[in-house]
Amino acid sequence: MTRLLLFCLLSSTLALAQPGPAPGQTTKPWTYWWWLGSAANEKDITGQLEQFAKAGLGGVHIIPIYGVKGAESAFIPFLSKRWLDVFAHTVREGKRLGLGVDLTTGTGWPFGGPGVSEAHAAKAWKLVDGKLTAVPTRQQVKRPAPGGAGPVIDYFSRSAIDAYLVRFDSTLNTLPQRPRAVYNDSYEVFGANWSDDFLAQFQKRRGYDLQSQLAAFLDTTGSDAGIRVHQDYHQTLSELLHDGFTRQWTDWARRQKYLTRHQAHGSPGNLIDLYTLADIPETESFGSSRFPIPGLRVDANYEVDRFGTPNPLAMKLASSAAHLAGKKLVSSETGTWLANHFQVSLSQLKPQIDELFASGINHVFYHGIPYSPPSEPWPGWLFYASTHYGPQSHFWPHLPQLNSYVERCQSRLQTSAPDHDLLVYFPIHDLWATRARSGGGIHQLEVHHVERWLLPQAVGQLGEQLLRRGFAYDFISDEWLNRLTVSPKGVRTPAGTTYRAIVIPRTTYFPESTLRQLAKLAQQGARIVFEGALPTTAPGFFAHAKRSGQVRELSSQLSKLPSVRVSNNVFNTLREQGVRAETWAEQGLSFLRKRRADGTVLYFVTNLGNTFRPGWITPATTGTVRRYNPLTDQTEPVAVRAGRTGQTELFLALEPGQSCFLEISPGQAATRQSAVQTNGMAVLELSTPWQFRFGAGRPTLSGSATLPKLVSWTSITDSAGYFWGTGHYQTTFDLPAGAAPNALYELDLGDVREVAEVQLNGQPLGTAWCLPFRLSIPANRLKTTGNTLEIAVTNLSANYMRLFDKQHPGNQPPGWKKFYDINIVDIRYRPFDATGWDAQPSGLLGPVKLLSKTAMADSK
Structure with missing residues (x-):
């Protein structure tokens, strides 16, 4: 017993001594940090890391990349002794400054490089003399850094992965300074659809020789046999990717005590299973979601047909994996190509981040910041893709505003658990039954164009409807369905997350092993809702008739169980079963529901549209309500009342672009509260003339003007259309007759291009950097007459x-x-040329209004 106690004590001590992120690191946003040519040195790294820490970043993700012309003498080959010295210095300095450091396991993307032999390089199948044969794809690493060029590895081969990682065992793994996590970018291996031992693996896993069904494999007409063989082909690719690259890389990283961040999307496999293997699943937000928020700008040159738009369902695949597997963190590559270079505003970034939060993401990575020597003149060294978040960017002085907002949100999202009621089955075999649109004839499930592969499927259509109708859910795969158990509250994952019901979308092909597990769960009382009909057909070719017979038999058994429902209106059935639906979603709000250890239900609510109107809402959770504003770091009062059905109702005002947290604690709901709400009526629209002058900026301008009406400063002088910097506005105004100066008001600045720092009567009022551009005015800050308003506005570069x-x-x-490889391109991937751009509207465009804030009574 003494030995056992000593062992436990020693184990606890060692566990506490394990390195990990410093407190607050992960709650702050991190950034991709491209090392161009790895032409970095210790002094400049320290300087940049100090800048990052001061701005409120929590960590960096190093990606060695192609270099800069003229800086060749400073290039450092990847994993050379000098490179390792610089990297070790970075980790040490990051630790000193409270910054985490992640590292791509390679340079550029995908994995590959020098020393990758033809035997270990990516393969495609080719028909040679009537036989399926492996041939090299010849794909090379994209955007490699010095010392990183070479063939892309075979992601389906365990031996290729092992051979690739050996390079790090004798270099990176010898350092005492370790990255927090190693990283793999989205799957961008093109044309690779085979491996040297694919036929042997196929026969072992599927039970028959693929070569014997060559006609079905080559079929492009959609014949029954062709569909079933292609399902088996994709199933084998998925398993090889899962067991080969993803598991091998993850196991290797854990042996080295690294975490893993993995972008599984783009893979020809079941994304849920691939994401769950990582310590930190990662999605990405590429392009603009085109929210109908008044005043939100979208780059007209972004090609939606070519690049797609972000979609919450794609994001939920990563967050679902994290929730199923009990992962604390789920991350996102954030803000990639949101707009063209030098044209992205903070007001465009916030809604995209809010969409990520509402989709379950809680660890934001900006994309990104290039390493740039301080001696380099503006605009410094740049990465080919926007968005640029670094010290040379126009919004860097105000980036701490966004960083603080992200930190306040993530500190709540990372310390709470998902509170979702539903598991929605992801029928991957139905997708594999459709014709693949990706190169090599395989389904590569990328996040850019979900309209091509996910939204046409029944699961995509149902998933969108569930979100619109306010149901909180996670996706689940066959593998994870087979891990569920039944508890008194519903079905339970191995990580301890509990869900009230399982929903099966309309499905044609259903594995008999999964259906057998559902029958087992249902017999123990698990509630299962099938949309439309019970399945009748098994996927795959081997013993298809026999296995389909088992599916029909199991479906018959399921139909007789009381906890199983077949429904043509899943939403009504779920409500009948007591599954919670948040009605505010149907009014146009997006939300995420989580739960703290003390039982408090935490809602993140965001208005990414223009249909929600202030009014009384009924949360699906009752208790004591608090509202927290992460933009202002203020807890705000909430008007609460008892509804007609006895449920708690609260008054919610959330303008387009705004977000908040609602915290509902256990206990009796406290009614008879009141809250301060913004009245939509303007007390005063400021119509007095404005005095304007140019401040610091490029090029230097010294002009001033009296503006009877607010207009873009680009119209003031011919040269003002080239000005990047700060413009200063000043006006005076009186309150209208009858307005109380000691009441609460809100200042609505209207259209701001791009960030406004405001002073009222000589005292700072705040900084308006996101939509809607409004600031609260504390009581007693206004005078009846002679109020002075000063606003400094900074525009785009x-x-x-x-x-x-x-x-x-x-x-x-x-x-x-002057950059190698792709150099610098615009949002359409053409050579960058700004000389033909029109001048962007700049400054305070207004109209500026004073809005009343009045107490909202809680009585009916």
Whole structure:
């Protein structure tokens, strides 16, 4: 017994001594940090990390990438002794500053590089003399850094993965300074659909020789045999990717005490299963979601047909995996190509981040910041893809505003557990029964174009409807369905997450093993709702008739169980079964529901549209209500009343673009509260003239003007269309007759391009950087007459780039467009040229209004 106690004590001590992220690191946003040419040095790394820490970042993700022309003498080959020294310094300095450090396991993407032999390189199948034969794809690593060029590895081969990782065992793994996590980017291995031992693996896993069904494998007409053989083919690819690359890489990382961050999307496999193997599943938000928020700008040059738009269902595949497997963190590559270079505003970023939060993401990674020497003149070293978040960007001085917002949200999202009622089955075999649109004839499930593979499927259509109708759910795969158990509260994952019901979308092909598990769960009381009909057909070719017979027999058994329902209106059936639905979703709000250890239910609610109107709502949870505003870091009062059915109702006002947390604690709901709400009526629209002058900026301008009406400063002088910097506005106003100066008001700035720092009567009022551009005015800050309003507005650097690009042409030093590989391109991937841009509207465009804030009574 003494030995056991000593062992337990020693184990606890060692566990406490394990390295891990410092408190607060993960709650802050992190950033991709591209090392161009790895041309970095210790002094400059320290300087940049100090800048990052001061701005409120929590960590960096290093990606070695192609270099800069003219800086060749500073290039450091990847994993050389000098590179390892610089990396070790980075980790040490990060630890000193409270910054975490992650690292891509390679350079550029996908994995590959020098030393990858033909035997271990990516393969495709080819018909040679009537036999399926492996041939190299010849794909090379994309955007490699010095020392990283070479063939892409075979992601389906365990031996290829092992051979690739050996390079890190003798280099990176020898350092005492370790990254927090290693990273794999989205699957972008193109044309690879085979491996040297694929036929042997196929026969072992599927029970027959693929070569014997060659005609069905080559079929493109959608014949029954062709569909079933292709399902088996995709199932085998999925398993090889799961057991080969993903598991091998993950196991290797854990032996080295690294966490793993993995972008599984793009893979020809079941994304849920691939994401769950990682310590931190990662999705991405690429492009603009085109929210109908008044005033939100979208880059007209972004090609939706080519690049797609972000979609919550794709994001939920990663967060679902995290919830199923009990992962604390789920991350996202954030803000990629949100708009063209030099044209992204903070007001465009916030709604995209809110969409991620509402989809279950809680660990934001900006995409991103290039390493740039401080001696490099503006615009510094740049990565080919926008968005640029670094010290040379126009919004860097105000980035701490966004960082603080993200930290406040993530500190709540990371310390709570999902509180979802539903598991929605992801019928991967139905997808594999459709014709693949990706290269190599395989389904690559990427996040950019879910309209091509997910939304046409029944699960995509049902998933969208469930979100619109306010049901909180996670997706689940066959593998994870087979891990569920039944508890008194519902079905339970191995991580302890409990769900009230399982929903099966309309499904044609259903594995008999999964249906057998559902029957087992249902016999123990698990509630299962089948949309439309019970399944009748098994996927795959081997013993198809026999296995389909088992599916029909199991379906017959399920139909007789009281906890199983077949429904043509899943939503009504779920409500009848007591599954919670948040009615505010049907009014246009997006939300995430979580639960704290003390039983408090935590809602993140965001208005990403223009249909919700302030009014009384009925949360599906009752108790004591508090409202927290992560933008202002203020807990705000909430008007609460007892509804006609006895449920708690609260008054919610949330303008387009706004977000909040609702915290509902256990206990009797406290009615008879009141809350301060913004009245939609303007007390005063400021119509007095404005005094305007140009402040610091490029090029230097010294003009001033009296503006009877607010207009873009680009119209004031000819040269103002090239100005990037700060414009200063000042006006005076009186309160209208009858307005109480000691009441609460809100200042609505209207259209701001792009960030406004406001002073009222000589005292700071705050910074408006996101939609709607409003600031609360504390009581007693206004005077009856003679109020002075001063506003300093900073615009985009795009207008200056119009001039700068004319003055600095050329792609060679001393020009600024001097990068190897793709160099610098615009949002359409054409050579970057800003000389033909129109001037972007800049400054305070208004109208500026004073809005009343009045107490909202709680009585009916």
